[in-house]
Amino acid sequence: MTLMRTFLGAAATLAISTAAALADPAVIFDLGGKFDKSFNEAAFNGATRWAEETGGSFLEVEIQSEAQREQALRRFAERGANPIVVTGFGYAAALDTVSKEFPDTKFAIIDVNWLEGENIRQIAFAEHEGSYLVGMLAAMASKSGTVGFIGGMDIPLISKFACGYAQGAKAANPDATVIQNMTGTTPAAWNDPVKGGELTRAQISQGADVIFAAAGGTGLGVLQTAADEGVLSIGVDSNQNHLHSGSVLTSMLKRVDNAVYDVFSAAEELETGVTLSMGLSNAGVGFSLDEHNDALITAEMRTAVEAASAKIIAGEITVHDYMSDESCPVN
Amino acid sequence: MEKLPKWADVILIPLINLVLAFLVSGLVILAIGKDPIVAITTMFDGAFGSTTGLGYTLYYATNFMFTGLAVAVAFHARIFNIGGEGQALLGGLGVALVCLAIDWPHWLVALPAAAIGGAVFGAAWAFIPAYLQAKRGSHIVITTIMFNFIAAALIGYLLVEVLKVPGSMDPASSNFPAGAHLPTFNEIFAVFGLNIFKHAPANVSFFVALICAFLFWVLMWHTRLGFAMRAFGQGERGAEYAGISPLKITVIAMMISGGLAGMMAINNVMGESERLILNATEGAGFIGIAVALMGRSHPVGVILASILFGFLYQGGGELSLWEGIPRDLVIVIQGLVILFTGALDGMIRRPLENLFLVLRKPTQNGAV
Known part of the structure; x- marks a missing residue:
């Protein structure tokens, strides 16, 4: 006591x-x-x-x-x-x-x-707006015309990323093919870099040469494998360009x-x-540009994306939000 | 003859193991530059210092009682049911389907129905590995582990594609009707005019768990079926010779085990979240293994071990809230307790047995 x-x-x-x-x-x-x-x-x-x-x-x-x-x-x-x-x-x-x-x-x-x-x-x-811009960059940087998306857990929020990305890619190159994979259906999908790497290899074998990872910790495996295999990747949320300098095309920033x-x-x-x-209008989302991806983003790409960004802010381009009706016009 | 008196076996050894586990934990806390005394005080105070804290401790303990009893049932038949996690997840599905099926008039009606729903789903999930083990010899440890993954994937799919509220981002079912709300401790004690256990999730399923523990004791030591399971566990060949069917016993033991694990969902799904969410079980199925080991597969031991792990969960939560001790370290402490009480049990047992033999020698000589 x-x-x-x-x-x-x-x-x-x-x-x-x-x-x-x-x-x-x-x-x-x-x-x-x-x-x-x-x-x-x-x-x-x-x-x-x-x-x-x-x-x-x-x-x-x-x-x-x-x-x-x-x-x-x-x-x-x-x-x-x-x-x-x-x-x-x-x-x-x-x-x-x-x-x-x-x-x-x-x-x-x-x-x-x-x-x-x-x-x-x-x-x-407005993750779909930022994803739209990196989707454009992906399609423009791609030589094969095929770009990939690897999501974390299969939830509407991640489909929102995927849908914006696909719309951007199609806007830059109407013939582009977008391959989409989700890592899993449970929260473990946020932290499975090994599976992220496997999915990356699978997408590369289908011709993808730029891959966007919106998958939390799983994305680190995507970025790593992309660097190993010599294709480009796109990071998410934070600026991940420095993780594999010269191999990460850009990062979709979400300024939490x-x-x-x-x-x-x-x-x-x-x-x-x-x-x-x-959204883009108040710098809540965007894409990263720094010394690590200078050489990857050409002036032409930059102009195109900045023009699209201005149009989205002005309301001339409307990026469809997956979560508004749980469907995506392109895929 | 027994090497150790019973009280030493059931009380002294676990106690020494616990003290050792906490000593090592204290060293780890010291190593990251925090004060172990403050840490343990925070844990005790957070878990037992207020009725709210106690309510959380007992809420977690209720989960572990169900899964601990589940593992213990199978242990008696010497079956290692590692699938409590998956069975509890499926139990959650059963409970959710029952709760959402009709607009329940009163929890007294909803609770038995939901408990049966959870138990049936959990038992069904355990049936397949049990059948494969008994009929095909597929190792039950492997199959139950694999069924945990399948369960997680299945629940994930159902929540994302079927049960989710349209337009919501949260992969969770809709809220259960008000009639399926289980009284919390706070509401129970409010009847007596007491405002204690405020906001704590502990609810009436705690008492269901205690009833299950009692029924477990009756089943294991006072029925033919319990005897058959224990006989099967002690020696499969002998039991078979005595006319006990291995197929039948394996399947029955596993289905009781799965049913108990599935019934956990009345606490976490029906009692706490009141809707089915992803990851509802949070590892309680695995903690159940440690609880059953520590509790020596006896209902009283399981109850005590459950409260210990409830304390570790709740106290650990407080530790990361106020002391800036990361949650990973809390897991280390929990792991050390499991290690010392489960795996390193023999380390203490041997010397203690020798000690008791030395102490006992004179009387033995006298007897001869």
Whole structure:
């Protein structure tokens, strides 16, 4: 009993010392973990950049199980963390519940735009627009006229990438063939670089010479195999050009880091009750250009893509969003 | 004669193993530059310090009780059912189909129906490997592992293509009707005017798990079938000579095992998420193996081991929430507990047996 009392006493002291860190922002990562070289890592980078620039500190946690989604949100909110960012649509149901319990806490959720709540900022990305541009680049860089797409888990979000990519490729070269593969139907598909490599080889044997990987950790295997086999690849979410310099044609950027950075910077002044659509017009998505892919993107390609980008922003080109009707006009 | 008194076998050895596991975990925590005392305090406080924390611990424990009992049933017949994970996934499908089938009037009606649905699906999933083992000699460890993958793929396909709510991105079924909502501990205690276990997912299926543990004990030690399974486990040839059909016992033991694993879904699918989601089982099927090993395949042992692993899950979650200790380290701690209590059991047992023999010698001489 005395042992237990010592434990509880120590815990209470601990609780008091932690409570001193009131109003720190918090970020809760999805099951993929914060070092997925992709989506969650981008969120982590945005948070870290904020911490480095302001000298502030933030709370963070990588959950282990589904039941922890609500728990982590509630525990951070109870301790006064504000604002709280959650990454991924998996948090939608949990956030819907918890945000109502803490009307004075501000929340932001990424990849969700269907919730309602005065204290929620929803941030959705127009991945189809960015994918359209890299699809154009892929078709223009391809010599065989066949380009590939390797998705992670077979969910509508990834089909949204695939559909935008196919539309872009067909826009640049109406005769282009787009081969599409999904790695799997379970969350393990996000982290299976070996299978990513196998799919890459299979697509190469079907003639693909540019392959876009939208597959989290699996994509690393795609990029690696493409480099080994001497074909081009396209990275996703973060700028992955440097991973295999000269072999990664470009990366489809999804600026989750900026979104998190903005939320943390606004702190308690964060505007909520809004749904932000991060597309080409507000630099939420795009493609990467740096010293690693200088030689791969010709001036002609660049002009064509920039023109298309301007037209999308102006509304002259409408890229079909797979998720609006769960179908794709081209494939 | 017994080398160890019973109390040493069931209490002392697991306890020493646990202490060793926590000591090594403490060293690992020290090695990454954190304070092990603070870490263990956080874990205890998070898992048992509040009724909410306790509610989470018992929620996880309920999962492990079902899968632990499932593995233990098969252990008694000396069958290694590694497929608890897949059977529990399929159980989730059964529970979801039952819950979504009609607009349930009351949970008292919905719960037995859903439990049967989960058990039938889990048992059916276990039937195929059992049949292949008994009839064709396909090794059940291999087939059950493979069936875990098939189950995951099947559930993934069904959620993405068939059960998903149109227009939603989340590969999950629609929410179950309100009548299929199981009372949580919070709601149960609210009847007595207590507001405890707030927000915790522990629900009435905890008691179903306890009933299952009791029925397990009745089955194993007080029925002919239980005797036949244990006899088969002790020696297949002998059992066959005594008129026990290996085919029948293998299939029955595996189907009871799969049924128990499938019933786990009333806790995680019906009780917690109230819809079918991907990855609903989260490894509980595998933890069940460790739980059954640690619990010596006895229902009381399984219950205690389940609570221990519930503590590790919930306490580990708190550890990563507040101490910045990454979740991977939490898995290391869980792994160390499994290693010491399961695999390294003999390391403690041998010296302890010798110790007890030395202590006992004088009385033996006296007897002679």
